[in-house]
Amino acid sequence: MTAPLLEVNELVTTFPAETGRAAVVDGLSLSIAAGEVLALVGESGCGKSVTALSILRLVPKPGRIESGRIRVAGRDVRALPITEMRAVRGALAAMIFQEPMTSLNPVQTVGAQVVEAIRLHERVSADVARRRCVDLFERVGIPDADARFESFPHQLSGGLKQRVMIAMALSMQPKLLIADEPTTALDVTIQAQILELLREIRDRFGMAILLISHNLGVVNELADRVAVMYAGRVAEEGTRTELLAHPRHPYTQRLLASIPSRTRRGEPLAEIPGVVPSPGEWPVGCRFTTRCHRAFEPCAEIVPDATAISDTHRAWCHAVAREESS
């Protein structure tokens, strides 16, 4: 098997808290093969976005990556000098953000911004860059691409802006696209179009996508594999069907159960009692102990190891470990 495109090993990213530094991402590992879509799922505040930012070494100060290894296409991200890191951003791994409304500079035309993205990495004339930009606009389905080149961000709808962001991210044909909640700020019909676009891009360019989302519907549409994150760590990972159809970790099970469904019409919505503990207040053992209905003695004290359920399906849970061994 060839080396994965993205490999994150035991990543720890901390932010200052009242008592020392709190790990927001604490020992997270994941990997993505070329052309694969991995969805990183979890509640708000579980460290999904910080993981994404860590991969590009963009964790905002005063946060910092404490330990762990991150490799993008064989390059050790943490060891690269800043100039080479800039070459990785955009050209090897690009990122699109949640809020297309604010992700574009309001005083520049969208065309100028895409051209800038191209010319950051390649010495091409303004004319060539412009042609490429219009070409990209057409590919991401922006109607009237030539005229849109001169538009300012405020003249475009949210969906169009997200398409511009995607065009910008695609400008260097990166091998990895990190999409941080790419559809959260859009309405449902536009969401579906953007997902369709992302799928097309994956198929056409063979681009790997790290899809960050709390929306399991979006995940089900797009992902090959899914990793469920809880309080800074991966709780369970597996292929889409394994994870969504046969979840084993109590957290994943309850997360899926809390989705409103037609078969449970009229019943109250299922919820997971309690809230995610904030970083720094995490239990010593399994992070989910405080909210888990299946917790027993070792859970609060001992960090669970991975239990392999199949070649691709793993869960970090004492209860699952006990079931598998019996």
Add this chain to the structure above:
Amino acid sequence: MEGYVVSNAVVGALVAGAAYTVRAVRRSRQWSQAFRELGRRRPIALCAIAFYVALGLADSVAWIDASATGIAAYEPSSLVDRLFPAEFQERSYSAPFAFEEFYGGAGLRHPGQHWLGTDIRGRDVLHMALKGARVALLLGGLTSLIVIPLALFFGMSAGYFGGRIDEAVFFAISLLSSIPTLLLLIALIVALGRGPVQVCFAMGVTSWVGFSRVIRGETLKLRELDYVAAARALGASDARILLRHILPNVMHLVVITFVLLFSGMVLTEAVLAFLGIGLDGSWGQMIDQARDELARDPIVYWNILAAFAALFFLILSVNRVGDAIRDILDPRTVRENV
């Protein structure tokens, strides 16, 4: 080199720069549209500014006539001076369009020709008021040119990088702002001398603080925005982010500040003139000299009125145009007006 030669060269450079800018503006659809919009909204103020600027430039082009004798052989006279020849003077005060002197009633050498009267030494007030335009433009323009880059540099680096740099800049700001501005200004002018460049430098150094604080705050806000994060995620360097993403987004503040600074500086100079350390030939100086005249009986009003009116209309026009420019340059408001 002689002062007037430098001044002529500066005028040449300014005219060349203006011609280049006009050509560039004509080529860009966006900018020529903005300029047309400005002309549509503020035609009178724009004409007034053009008049002041033309006056200032005309007064800056000077030379010595080859045929000149006496003092005139050493004193270059500008285009404006040439409208008012040296002998166009009286012995003392005369009212506008007067035929005899204000006190005593002796006949004038040029009866009815001093539109704004003459001052205590018999000089033509219109001539002096026109010459004040050059001083005011030099003062406002040069000071703003010193203040804006200083404030942008310190404000943006403090806001963007934070940490030690922020602390250092803020220390300098607190230091400067804890000295009374006027005192510092006087000290600097005493130390540097009273030439126009020195006075502008002193005024620039003492007034970048407030603007720099505004820029720092704005940068602090902008640096957290998603498009800055997005630019960084695309591999942009700090310098590029500062120049392409932060700077254009604080430009509206620069435009407003330029206008406020320009008017503020011209007005501050009037205060300095009052203290006797203003620039020679400024409206401030005229007002200062007119101080005693207001106490005379009958009152000598034309001197102060001329200086005041010239000052007032320049500042009013600049404020009006600055206001319109800000609205026009903001791409979020331009749509509604096109």
